[in-house]
Amino acid sequence: MTKTWNQAAFTAELGKIRVHADEKYLAARSHDYFWYSPILNDQLKDLRGELLVMPQTVEEVKHVASLVARHRVPLTLRGGGTGNYGQCVPLEGGVIMDLTRLSEVIEITPGHARVQAGARISRLDDAARETGQELLMYPSTRQMATIGGFLAGGSGGIGSLRHGMLRDPGNISYVKVVTVEPEPQVIELHGDEIQKVQHAYGTNGIVVEIGLALTKATDWIHTAALFDGYDRALDFAIDVQQDGLDCYLLSAVERRFAPYYRKFGDYFPADRDAIFAMVAPEEMDRFRADVEAKGGRVSFAMTKTEIQEAGLQPAYECGWNHTTLQALKMDKGWTYLQVAYPRPFDPELVMRQMQRHGEDLFWHHEMARMDGEIQIFALPLVRYRGKDAMYDLIAELEEKDGCTIFDPHVVTIEDGGMKEIDDSQIAFKKLADPYGLMNPGKTRGWTADMARGEDPNTEN
Amino acid sequence: MTKTWNQAAFTAELGKIRVHADEKYLAARSHDYFWYSPILNDQLKDLRGELLVMPQTVEEVKHVASLVARHRVPLTLRGGGTGNYGQCVPLEGGVIMDLTRLSEVIEITPGHARVQAGARISRLDDAARETGQELLMYPSTRQMATIGGFLAGGSGGIGSLRHGMLRDPGNISYVKVVTVEPEPQVIELHGDEIQKVQHAYGTNGIVVEIGLALTKATDWIHTAALFDGYDRALDFAIDVQQDGLDCYLLSAVERRFAPYYRKFGDYFPADRDAIFAMVAPEEMDRFRADVEAKGGRVSFAMTKTEIQEAGLQPAYECGWNHTTLQALKMDKGWTYLQVAYPRPFDPELVMRQMQRHGEDLFWHHEMARMDGEIQIFALPLVRYRGKDAMYDLIAELEEKDGCTIFDPHVVTIEDGGMKEIDDSQIAFKKLADPYGLMNPGKTRGWTADMARGEDPNTEN
Numbered sequence: 001m002t003k004t005w006n007q008a009a010f011t012a013e014l015g016k017i018r019v020h021a022d023e024k025y026l027a028a029r030s031h032d033y034f035w036y037s038p039i040l041n042d043q044l045k046d047l048r049g050e051l052l053v054m055p056q057t058v059e060e061v062k063h064v065a066s067l068v069a070r071h072r073v074p075l076t077l078r079g080g081g082t083g084n085y086g087q088c089v090p091l092e093g094g095v096i097m098d099l100t101r102l103s104e105v106i107e108i109t110p111g112h113a114r115v116q117a118g119a120r121i122s123r124l125d126d127a128a129r130e131t132g133q134e135l136l137m138y139p140s141t142r143q144m145a146t147i148g149g150f151l152a153g154g155s156g157g158i159g160s161l162r163h164g165m166l167r168d169p170g171n172i173s174y175v176k177v178v179t180v181e182p183e184p185q186v187i188e189l190h191g192d193e194i195q196k197v198q199h200a201y202g203t204n205g206i207v208v209e210i211g212l213a214l215t216k217a218t219d220w221i222h223t224a225a226l227f228d229g230y231d232r233a234l235d236f237a238i239d240v241q242q243d244g245l246d247c248y249l250l251s252a253v254e255r256r257f258a259p260y261y262r263k264f265g266d267y268f269p270a271d272r273d274a275i276f277a278m279v280a281p282e283e284m285d286r287f288r289a290d291v292e293a294k295g296g297r298v299s300f301a302m303t304k305t306e307i308q309e310a311g312l313q314p315a316y317e318c319g320w321n322h323t324t325l326q327a328l329k330m331d332k333g334w335t336y337l338q339v340a341y342p343r344p345f346d347p348e349l350v351m352r353q354m355q356r357h358g359e360d361l362f363w364h365h366e367m368a369r370m371d372g373e374i375q376i377f378a379l380p381l382v383r384y385r386g387k388d389a390m391y392d393l394i395a396e397l398e399e400k401d402g403c404t405i406f407d408p409h410v411v412t413i414e415d416g417g418m419k420e421i422d423d424s425q426i427a428f429k430k431l432a433d434p435y436g437l438m439n440p441g442k443t444r445g446w447t448a449d450m451a452r453g454e455d456p457n458t459e460n
Numbered sequence: 461m462t463k464t465w466n467q468a469a470f471t472a473e474l475g476k477i478r479v480h481a482d483e484k485y486l487a488a489r490s491h492d493y494f495w496y497s498p499i500l501n502d503q504l505k506d507l508r509g510e511l512l513v514m515p516q517t518v519e520e521v522k523h524v525a526s527l528v529a530r531h532r533v534p535l536t537l538r539g540g541g542t543g544n545y546g547q548c549v550p551l552e553g554g555v556i557m558d559l560t561r562l563s564e565v566i567e568i569t570p571g572h573a574r575v576q577a578g579a580r581i582s583r584l585d586d587a588a589r590e591t592g593q594e595l596l597m598y599p600s601t602r603q604m605a606t607i608g609g610f611l612a613g614g615s616g617g618i619g620s621l622r623h624g625m626l627r628d629p630g631n632i633s634y635v636k637v638v639t640v641e642p643e644p645q646v647i648e649l650h651g652d653e654i655q656k657v658q659h660a661y662g663t664n665g666i667v668v669e670i671g672l673a674l675t676k677a678t679d680w681i682h683t684a685a686l687f688d689g690y691d692r693a694l695d696f697a698i699d700v701q702q703d704g705l706d707c708y709l710l711s712a713v714e715r716r717f718a719p720y721y722r723k724f725g726d727y728f729p730a731d732r733d734a735i736f737a738m739v740a741p742e743e744m745d746r747f748r749a750d751v752e753a754k755g756g757r758v759s760f761a762m763t764k765t766e767i768q769e770a771g772l773q774p775a776y777e778c779g780w781n782h783t784t785l786q787a788l789k790m791d792k793g794w795t796y797l798q799v800a801y802p803r804p805f806d807p808e809l810v811m812r813q814m815q816r817h818g819e820d821l822f823w824h825h826e827m828a829r830m831d832g833e834i835q836i837f838a839l840p841l842v843r844y845r846g847k848d849a850m851y852d853l854i855a856e857l858e859e860k861d862g863c864t865i866f867d868p869h870v871v872t873i874e875d876g877g878m879k880e881i882d883d884s885q886i887a888f889k890k891l892a893d894p895y896g897l898m899n900p901g902k903t904r905g906w907t908a909d910m911a912r913g914e915d916p917n918t919e920n
């Protein structure tokens with residue numbers, strides 16, 4: 001990989017494509033939420049791209065891709081920049097391609113949307129709502145994140161307990177990918193093939209268009225239920241999920257988070273454990289009855305409009321990595337982990353973990369569905385005591401508790417969520433990024449010798 | 461109650477009975493372990509008796525009792541002075557009668573001991589052991605406490621999971637009580653009548669002699685088992701107790717106590733929850749197997765001689781209020797509570813309490829037997845945050861968890877363990893302490909108008 005490239009010549013060839021080279025832009029667009037991890041923060045905070053381009057059309061994307069290939073310059077794609085693992089930090093400098101202007105909602109039909117990859121998820125979901133439909137799921141960063149970034153860097157989130165993880169069959173119908181070659185092609189992937197670019201961190205082609213399933217819209221009630229005992233809150237969550245209560249979000253947040261939910265005041269007092277949920281309006285009576293049957297009480301229940309008028313966050317900003325964010329903003333001594341629990345889930349394991357780790361870990365749990373089964377995740381806050389302590393903790397959670405950790409303190413796909421090299425992604429990379437220019441250093445599966453060896457200057 | 465009395469005349473009349481009036485003696489013998497409670501400490505720390513007498517025979521006790529009655533001077537009895545509620549703090553000055561010289565072990569026969577009230581429990585138990593027998597139970601203050609103080613101020617302890625509480629029928633066979641009158645009588649109480657002076661804080665007569673049951677001696681193995689999870693440790697303890705494992709002590713101590721058990725090092729590491737136990741030698745294999753079946757491991761198992769040679773405390777100083785003591789000595793921010801759990805005991809309630817109270821409460825639990833049933837007590841450490849917070853906590857544990865609190869932050873019998881006035885004790889007080897001179901202020905059941913109204917100077 002070369003680090004010397006002719007930036008002036010590259011810039012000149014961009015034509016009217018929007019471009020920035022000043023330090024302020026570059027600094028801001030070279031980072032994401034990697035600072036959640038002190039380990040990544042040390043590694044990544046000084047890294048910068050050298051040029052920021054912001055194409056507005058697929059033609060412009062292709063033009064940039066062609067230039068990148070001919071100049072053999074590293075290319076990092078960027079959506080909302082809300083990833084947590086430095087996914088869009090350019091490890092080797094080069095060009096940052098910001099896709100947020102490639103944002104057209106192309107078409108919304110019954111049960112389906114076609115959209116350009118750089119569209120913000122909120123805008124897409126709002127557009128779907130205008131047709132009485134909504135997205136199957138979104139990350140809690142709905143407001144900032146793009147649909148392409150979600151596909152390439154995310155996994156699931158709000159809605160996942162109703163519709164499974166993003167990668168589950170039927171959620172994404174097709175993607176269009178631009179290859180990074182002197183003469184870029186557009187490849188369309190369908191069905192299972194979509195996995196080739198899913199969660200690939202933009203290492204194997206530029207996703208420019210996505211088709212995805214929609215469902216009938218529900219005016220979800222944003223609500224919280226309070227319990228005296230975190231095991232009771234978890235028990236409740238498992239029970240209602242098993243009983244098929246129709247909800248879009250079900251997050252358990254233990255009482256020690258209450259001070260971080262300042263706006264909520266008595267809605268989330270420090271002596272109660274909370275369930276934040278988005279519940280179908282016609283299910284609210286049942287929800288309330290179930291809460292009370294388990295000795296809890298509903299502290300609020302509002303429509304999205306009401307919750308906005310009350311000056312509170314919507315419930316989807318009370319779960320998943322937003323819970324973590326509330327705490328991290330207020331106390332820099334925290335970092336976090338991503339934990340998947342063995343099935344069937346046992347709340348007593350959590351109580352034991354709470355006891356074992358005391359003040360070192362604060363817990364919240366997310367109810368989801370995976371392969372059709374109930375799957376519980378946790379994103380605990382972890383008091384940071386250095387890298388060794390972090391890996392001791394990871395080993396403990398894995399070996400003692402049978403949990404699976406998606407390590408958020410590493411930059412590669414494999415060390416994080418994926419655990420192993422996805423051969424089909426690497427095979428696709430040979431096709432879509434033959435020179436190995438895309439997001440270098442983010443996949444262990446790609447080695448320098450795999451790059452196509454042509455003379456970089458043939459077309460330059 | 462008069463506070464002016466003729467101390468010189470009183471002293472002169474004592475004859476050859478040992479007496480001290482210097483401040484050092486008085487300060488030391490006016491206090492007990494009330495400093496466990498910051499609330500009591502504020503109330504009691506400056507209180508002093510005015511004269512210390514140390515009778516050596518029942519005759520001398522009677523002589524003091526007569527003088528006290530004639531001089532109408534408050535009288536506070538004192539054994540080892542190891543009570544936790546200021547039981548032997550003279551609230552209204554007067555005479556302290558230290559009974560530790562009235563300490564003859566009168567007779568040991570098969571199954572029974574007769575002993576003077578001021579004998580240290582350790583000396584009595586050791587004497588019983590010389591005949592192949594042992595006490596049914598003792599407080600963890602075995603070394604310091606007297607048998608009379610245990611009867612009048614204690615309730616149970618080591619051995620209680622095998623033989624019930626001290627008050628259970630058959631444990632004490634008789635007591636001899638000296639009345640506080642100008643002409644003191646000796647009253648002998650048997651069977652159920654013994655309750656009249658049991659746990660009466662020395663307010664209704666001077667116990668001078670006690671008969672109590674003995675059992676065949678066992679060379680208890682002092683041992684600890686470690687578990688990963690406090691619920692697992694508790695589960696184990698309940699199970700072995702239900703299965704009738706023969707043990708004399710079974711205390712669960714959660715991992716956060718480990719730093720307070722410094723001498724134990726790896727025998728009680730900070731990442732494990734401990735069971736401290738005294739187990740019958742022939743049961744050790746079963747104990748070990750049960751520990752391992754529950755995923756734990758035995759960290760040591762020693763005879764009493766071995767444990768002394770290893771420089772460690774015996775197991776009976778690892779449970780009950782000795783656990784509390786280890787912590788209090790090292791961190792003055794702690795105080796404690798005494799908690800009885802509803803039956804049947806549910807370890808999950810404890811996990812919920814641990815979660816709810818976080819760093820504010822550290823937990824240890826004592827397995828006992830009461831009315832023949834398994835009864836669990838806790839003596840949690842409580843981070844002291846003032847009186848209001850303490851009473852909020854007590855209310856919470858009682859109302860939410862159905863626990864019964866024996867409040868150790870009060871000086872009266874009724875506000876502490878007994879909850880209600882014991883009419884039979886008050887009736888007996890009218891007989892044994894007709895002028896209301898004994899330990900004034902310690903029972904709500906006694907009011908000034910109950911005192912016999914004779915002229916105090918008739919015999920003076």
Ligand SMILES: Cc1cc2nc3c(=O)[nH]c(=O)nc-3n(C[C@H](O)[C@H](O)[C@H](O)COP(=O)(O)OP(=O)(O)OC[C@H]3O[C@@H](n4cnc5c(N)ncnc54)[C@H](O)[C@@H]3O)c2cc1C
Pocket residue numbers: 032033076077078079080081082083084087088099117118138139140141144145146147148149150151152153154155156157158200201202203205206207208320321322325439
């Ligand atoms: C507070 C907070 C809460 C979060 N909650 C969730 C959650 O609930 N669920 C969840 O899954 N994640 C969550 N995340 C992580 C992150 O927000 C999501 O993964 C989000 O979907 C990323 O979208 P983005 O547009 O910001 O992507 P970016 O961060 O911009 O990019 C993510 C990755 O995708 C690549 N990429 C971007 N666009 C394209 C494209 N068009 N083609 C190919 N590759 C591309 C980038 O190179 C990068 O590797 C959360 C993060 C934060 C900070």
Ligand SMILES: Cc1cc2nc3c(=O)[nH]c(=O)nc-3n(C[C@H](O)[C@H](O)[C@H](O)COP(=O)(O)OP(=O)(O)OC[C@H]3O[C@@H](n4cnc5c(N)ncnc54)[C@H](O)[C@@H]3O)c2cc1C
Pocket residue numbers: 492493536537538539540541542543544547548559577578598599600601604605606607608609610611612613614615616617618660661662663665666667668780781782785899
């Ligand atoms: C570290 C520690 C651990 C403990 N563990 C336990 C335990 O496991 N179980 C338990 O029950 N308690 C326990 N206690 C409380 C206390 O040790 C016991 O109650 C003990 O039995 C008191 O005996 P003592 O001789 O020290 O009595 P003292 O403190 O001297 O007196 C206790 C009360 O009895 C009265 N009294 C004393 N002698 C007589 C007498 N001859 N006639 C009438 N009244 C008399 C006194 O006036 C006073 O009111 C513990 C205390 C400490 C500090």
